[in-house]
Amino acid sequence: MVLYYSATGNTEYIAQEIAKRLDDECLNLLDRIKAKDNSLLRSKKPFVICAPIIVCEMPRFLSDYLENQSFLGSREVYFIFTSGGYCGIAGVLAKKLVEKKMMTYCGHAEFRMPRNYVASDAYSQHTQEEIEERILESHSKLDDVAELIKSGQELSARKVQLWETVVTVPFNPVWVKYxxxxxxxxxxxxxxxxxxxxxxxxxxxxxxxxxxxxxxxxxxxxxxxxxxxxxxxxxxxxxxxxxxxxxxxxxxxxxxxxx
Ligand SMILES: Cc1cc2nc3c(=O)[nH]c(=O)nc-3n(C[C@H](O)[C@H](O)[C@H](O)COP(=O)(O)O)c2cc1C
The missing domain is CATH 3.30.70.20 (Alpha-Beta Plaits)
Known part of the structure; x- marks a missing residue:
């Protein structure tokens, strides 16, 4: 079962394309998150959780939601992150979350998509060419990622350096709050x-x-x-x-x- 949260459609697109290739169902978590609906999710196939990156990790409201969620059937969990190019410590935190639930973390994949963060002037806006290039590049990775999941292999992404965790863990809550x-x-x-x-x-x-x-x-x-x-x-x-x-x-x- 492919589960996703998406604010502006990047993650939704990747989730739906992965689900299509896995011949699996695809569930938008938005209504469940809003309603705090943690009713049981059941799947014989691995759970594939797709999320955008917000300040170097998956959105806090999503990880909080997943912590309270019960999963039945498969014990295997994959993650897929879409970002503007830097997923920070999202994989490290996802692994921790999955292991806390006594499930098996099967790694994560990263898709570099157009950056959606228009409410910040820290980044220049992408040109149309950059947007197009990112979307097409991500599209070309879909088959490989789906194939790895289908064959039960682990997904491997960039190795996170210790300093990234040391900096991000205390910094993020402060940044998010203020x-x-x-x-x-x-x-x-x-x-x-x-x-x-x-x-x-x-x-x-x-x-x-x-x-x-x-x-x-x-x-x-x-x-x-x-x-x-x-x-x-x-x-x-x-x-x-x-x-x-x-x-x-x-x-x-x-x-x-x-x-
Ligand atoms: C508040 C905010 C923070 C973000 N932080 C990061 C980040 O740390 N690294 C990164 O590469 N992209 C970052 N992004 C970009 C998004 O992760 C990216 O555009 C994502 O694909 C959006 O997915 P969605 O359309 O499914 O919401 C950020 C976006 C927002 C809105």
Missing amino acids: KLTAKDFYSTDKCIGCGMCERRCPLNNIKLKDKRPVWGNSCTHCMACIGNCPVEAIEYGDITQKKEKYNFSKYRHLVKDLD
Whole structure:
């Protein structure tokens, strides 16, 4: 069973393509995460958990969710991460999580996808060519990764250096708490009050008030609100106005006829 969380579609695309190649079912965890629904998940085939990277690890709300989740059937768990190119210590933490559940960690694969983090000016935006190159490069890796999973082999990714763990473990909670806040999100008059942002927020941090989104205090900057707004009415401070709001669906045509 392939399970995934995806804010802006990169991970969803990889998860669905892997599931297709494994001839396995594919489950979007968003509704279960939002509802804190940890009802049993059962699969005879290995569990393949797909997640985006948020500050060098899988999103905290996802690892918290998985910690409380019971899995029945297969004891084997693979992870697949999509990132802008650096998955940090995600594999180390995933292994720890799986072993705590007395399951077998079968390694992880990393897919370098377009960076979706528009609410930060720490990175320059990708050009169309870079976006295209990343998506096509990832597409070309799908068969190999699926084949390894199908044949029961371990996935191996870059070896994490000790210093990465030593730096990331104490640094991340502080960064997440003080830098990834929702206070600068707002909606413009383009907002049609459709509630897509509310529905897509994995932390239930957005509520519509007078048909406009209001952000609460828990946010992890996943970009689900800004990246899924159908009229691009969500902005973040003065960082995002001139930027294209990333969503994989804008680029799906690149891979549509490739299989
Ligand atoms: C808040 C935030 C933090 C991120 N941190 C990293 C990171 O540490 N390393 C990296 O390579 N990409 C990082 N990214 C980029 C995403 O991991 C990448 O674009 C991913 O494919 C998005 O997947 P999705 O479309 O399924 O949400 C970050 C994105 C966001 C929004």
